[in-house]
Amino acid sequence: MTLNAGAPPEHNTPADLALGFLTGAVIGASLTAFIGGCVVERAPLIVTGLVLPSVYGLVFLLATLPRRAREAAVVPRTALAVIESLEAVGGETSDVPVRFELSVAPDDAPAFRVEIRQDVNLVELPDYRPRGVVVVEYPPDRPWKTRIVKRPTPQWEERAAVAQMDSVPGPAMKSETPGGCFSGLLTLLGLLLGTAAVLLLFRADLFDAHEGESGAPKPSVSSPSSTTTVTSATGTVALGAGQSMLDRGELRRGVASLTQGADERQALTVVVQDRLLTVVFSPTGVKSAGFDPRSLPYDRVPGLVEEARTTLGVESPRSRQRTADGVTGSLTLRIVVTGSGGRGSLEAYGQGNVLRRSGK
Incomplete structure (x- = not known):
């Protein structure tokens, strides 16, 4: 049978671009403040370089807490999937990163095609082969986060052993997609502006030669x-x-x-x-x-x-x-x-x- 492909996820949203810009600004400002403070021996600059990324990380954690709580509350869906292709993409340890392209066929939802990257132990790597059927789990609202279940329940393991599945046509959703050139430029711009802001705010500490009062050296x-x-x-x-x-x-x-x-x-x-x-x-x-x-x-x-x-x-x-x-x-x-x-x-x-x- 032929199944319908799901819609790929959207990337480079305004929120993602703004987050990349802000992250670049924090990195540039904190590094410039810390290194500049060490060079000119100014405690306020060193403290700024250490505190700024910590505060940013705490704010980011608190701001994303509701979203992460909602995502954690979603019950993952289990389904069968056929391996269209697989490729080891590196690794020097016992766990090798492998890029899988899967056709996923849920029991009560449209089928979709997805590309994921998952670590596989070298001993288990021969168990995965093209056109082989595996058991997967994924959040219903984020199917691009599909993961292969390495130890499925006996019921799902039996279903995978006897299942016959067709490929899903259309483009594959990707669990990891690059941000794109525009996103990278925004991050670089944020880094440069963060650096410039520190140099401007602390220019007296970094550049000016302090002149003391009358009679002072x-x-x-x-x-x-x-x-x-x-x-x-x-x-x-x-x-x-x-x-x-x-x-x-x-x-x-x-x-x-x-x-x-x-x-x-x-x-x-x-x-x-x-x-x-x-x-x-x-x-x-x-x-x-x-x-x-x-x-x-x-x-x-x-x-x-x-x-x-x-x-x-x-x-x-x-x-x-x-x-x-x-x-x-x-x-x-x-x-x-x-x-x-x-x-x-x-x-x-x-x-x-x-x-x-x-x-x-």
Whole structure:
């Protein structure tokens, strides 16, 4: 006998498309927040990345609870089906995913053709063959969710053993259908918009360099291997490994980075160590002694350091400190050399002329 095919299920409904878009947005937002929070060490971003998918999962669970309760209340229908074709589609374990195409013939409902995927144990796989009759179960309102009953009751097993069935013409309903190109594009769009929303809402945490209040430190990286920090009272430049303030032009660049935008700002003291420059500024609005740190004789400093190293009689010099002092009103340069044999100092006028030496 020839049986009529049932109508295939509808896919890509507006609700499914909206759910795919929202899921993509949650994935993009949570991943961006969590990874960004770990990079910039911001707890609110990390918490957002962890809480957002949890809240979304809980809302989805509560929203779909009535539908899942209705589906669970539907009593499945048992019927006979003939295997039109079968194909193993992979698997590296004892249970192999198999794609079945079945013609299902219920006793009190129209017959239909359906394609399903079901795991079958390797030992039982020879029991399934084309044109073989099997017992199946399916929800009456969702026939595409048909499943083969592996251990039917004796009554149904006897019926399957003696049944003769014809194929059902027409297209086969599928239990697993791809969402389609449009659904995938909506999910991708949701992911991108979720990412953009996090970047926009937390742009201050992720990108902006925070400027503190007056007198608070305002760190900024001036180059990949140096760090500049300026406050209302002091400024420092720390060089990275392998660099020295005695390198050509390094001291001038360091002072310039601390005084940019402050044309009238005077300094009381400038202290130069091997990789650290410190400037103590004159109090703002107070008339006091000081000097323009940009007027230092940069070209004379390396020569004065070498002269102090070789003429002060300090054995095995390990460290050198250069100080420009203008507290007393006149600018004085002081080079201090420290070694295993003690320490020595060299003083010079502001333009680099040596005033006095003292050793040990």
